[in-house]
Amino acid sequence: MTQKLQSITAKLAPATLITALLLLWQLCSGLGAVPKFMLPSPVDVLAAFIGDFPALMQHARVSLSEAFLGLGAALALSFGVAFLMDRFAFARQAVYPLLILTQTIPTVAIAPLLVLWLGYGILPKVVLIVITCFFPMTIGLLGGFASADPDLIRLMQAMGASQGQIFRYVKLPSSAEQFFSSLRISASYSVVGAVIAEWLGGFEGLGVYMMRVKKSYAFDKMFAVILLISIISLLLIRAVDWLKQRAMPWARLQTPNH
Amino acid sequence: MKLQTENISKQFDGVPILEDINIHLQEGELVCLLGVSGGGKTTLFNLIAGLSRPDSGRVLLDGQDVTGRPGQVSYMLQKDLLLPFRSVADNVALPLLIQGMDKKAARERVLPHFEPFGLAGTQDQYPGQLSGGMRQRAALLRTYMFGRSLALLDEPFSALDTITKGNIHRWYLEVMEKIRLSTLFITHDIDEAILLSDRIYILAGRPGRITHEIPILEPRPRPADFPLTPAFLDYKREIIESMHLNQ
Numbered sequence: 005m006t007q008k009l010q011s012i013t014a015k016l017a018p019a020t021l022i023t024a025l026l027l028l029w030q031l032c033s034g035l036g037a038v039p040k041f042m043l044p045s046p047v048d049v050l051a052a053f054i055g056d057f058p059a060l061m062q063h064a065r066v067s068l069s070e071a072f073l074g075l076g077a078a079l080a081l082s083f084g085v086a087f088l089m090d091r092f093a094f095a096r097q098a099v100y101p102l103l104i105l106t107q108t109i110p111t112v113a114i115a116p117l118l119v120l121w122l123g124y125g126i127l128p129k130v131v132l133i134v135i136t137c138f139f140p141m142t143i144g145l146l147g148g149f150a151s152a153d154p155d156l157i158r159l160m161q162a163m164g165a166s167q168g169q170i171f172r173y174v175k176l177p178s179s180a181e182q183f184f185s186s187l188r189i190s191a192s193y194s195v196v197g198a199v200i201a202e203w204l205g206g207f208e209g210l211g212v213y214m215m216r217v218k219k220s221y222a223f224d225k226m227f228a229v230i231l232l233i234s235i236i237s238l239l240l241i242r243a244v245d246w247l248k249q250r251a252m253p254w255a256r257l258q259t260p261n262h
Numbered sequence: 263m264k265l266q267t268e269n270i271s272k273q274f275d276g277v278p279i280l281e282d283i284n285i286h287l288q289e290g291e292l293v294c295l296l297g298v299s300g301g302g303k304t305t306l307f308n309l310i311a312g313l314s315r316p317d318s319g320r321v322l323l324d325g326q327d328v329t330g331r332p333g334q335v336s337y338m339l340q341k342d343l344l345l346p347f348r349s350v351a352d353n354v355a356l357p358l359l360i361q362g363m364d365k366k367a368a369r370e371r372v373l374p375h376f377e378p379f380g381l382a383g384t385q386d387q388y389p390g391q392l393s394g395g396m397r398q399r400a401a402l403l404r405t406y407m408f409g410r411s412l413a414l415l416d417e418p419f420s421a422l423d424t425i426t427k428g429n430i431h432r433w434y435l436e437v438m439e440k441i442r443l444s445t446l447f448i449t450h451d452i453d454e455a456i457l458l459s460d461r462i463y464i465l466a467g468r469p470g471r472i473t474h475e476i477p478i479l480e481p482r483p484r485p486a487d488f489p490l491t492p493a494f495l496d497y498k499r500e501i502i503e504s505m506h507l508n509q
Contacts, residue, residue, distance in 0.1 A: 153343065155339055155343055156343050159337060159339065162313060162332055162335075163332075163333060163337070164333020169360055173348075173359070173360075177345065177348075180347065254388040
């Protein structure tokens, strides 16, 4: 009972703050403190969101398919690379610095190059998402594989387990926790990555739509897109959390008293 | 002869850890290896389990040379090392899966053992839901499912409280008898060693050598008040003295 009450208060606090901020924003716009074309009020944004809903969905579909393709490819690639880096010490030593190096290159800086090389189609978008999502997932998986208890590996060896069996029974499931943490990050990165890639060229997608409404100074629509991107990212994170719950039943069934 | 080590020596980075270790184990015997921490006990276990190779000497199991060949003896450590993400039944079935049995057959093989091992009703729980004593039983059942007739136990009960430990000792001796297991047991607990063993080897010095071999002649099953008898204390005194002489 008290726990339920606590959970309600825990949700009430941020909800109250958000409502207060929205009211303040509405008030600022309504009183003309900021010109309306520069900062549309929340009500305007909501109106634009509803009015533009069919178009928004159409573009969201494009961006989401890019995001999923990119995320899927990044997933496959990071599994492959992390597996090889875990199995072969020389692969780890060779690839690790390169991995870090790719992270020092700002995504926004290479996106125009990708468009130049790969055109205005879906390919440069997917590649950009792969570049963005690949790193956190590879690092997460590698850390997860390495988190397996060395005594456990010793025991498996003593039972005559092969390298492949040790990977399958010990290392892979040991990495689940860290894998889902990095998937959570990557899922939201993938949507943002798609939007950034679309800014730089393309015919469809939320990023393209965003550029279009920006050029026509339709800031209410601009905010509507931002709202949609936030909603999509949140939903994706929730989806990953749900997946994690399903994939890791043991994590829920921990008795805390020993 | 179940197990015999012949003149085993091992060093790490030029530092000798073990020198000229000769121990043996008869069929069905429970032998303790007693020594201070860091004295090379675990190194010796890894050598016998085939996880590493000695610099010189051989390991004979049932008369066969098994030096450097893992998978020949059952092996259990102080930590229960159950996989948290597998149900108890799937944990216990792991050695069978490693040997190539399919998942369903392995499960059917392990389930009948849950009752005699005192694990009834836990098969679909996760290790995180069990108490320490239960987890150690599950780990023992897994060791048993591995099906080797020699078990190496590296301080398997040292993390348990005294009462749980006493129960599990009694229970282990029963199980051992039933399945005719031979056991080589590492401990630094002198009382535990006297209580359980047929013989005790004392490993001491740097590099580690077997300095004493002490048979415990008390017949089995040993009465509950054995630790309170003068005979027990005599053994204890003998062991403490022999350990001190080497320091």
